[in-house]
Amino acid sequence: MLNLHNLKGAYQLKNQGGDFAYFYNEKSNNLIVINNIDDEEIRDVVDNTDQAAYMYLTNKLNIETNLTVIWYKTEFDSSDYILIEDVNGKELYQLDLMDLENAVLGEQYKFDKKYVKLINGEVIELKFKTPVQ
Template sequence: MIVINNIDDEEIRDVTDETSQDAYMYLTNKLNIETNLTVIWYKTEFDSSDYILIEGVNGKDLYHLDLIELENTVLDDYKFDKKYVKLINGKAIELKFKTPV
């Protein structure tokens, strides 16, 4: 499941286009080959886009939740303090990529 959090009513393209190429390719590759992934993809107030990739969470069980309920359910205490993050069993692992936006 991919959740686009367009805080200021941006278009989906506005959110995805502000993601670095390496981070975008990593995410799309993961989504193409793995299951039970949920992504919260959002644009920050500084005009760059970040995402949180949550492993082991089946979006089919969560699609009926609104954004706040979804974040509360899958993010626990995560503070949105890293650019690209993979969450596994509640543990945040920062993903680092070379190319800038």
């Protein structure tokens, strides 16, 4: 079970492969794919996401259906994600990561932006304002 701040609904572990864990919510048909598979590493990925980007993502997951998120930590110790809309998570959680990426991202997609939303193959970079301290 995936238990994250501000995330509602039951996300059950459905698949584990390599360094990724797949969590699926049957009611919303949403899938969260997180780099690293133990609780401490998952917390590390989540905690290294910009707060505004994190809240945007969890709010979307709480109110929308048919979303898939590929959430990963970069070599520079920050976390990024790709949010894909209008996909069937139930079909995707059975795939290994390479097949999942090919199915939803296509072979031409490059991981060159921090936060991205994909709608019908169109890449939209998400930008968030960092709060002034």
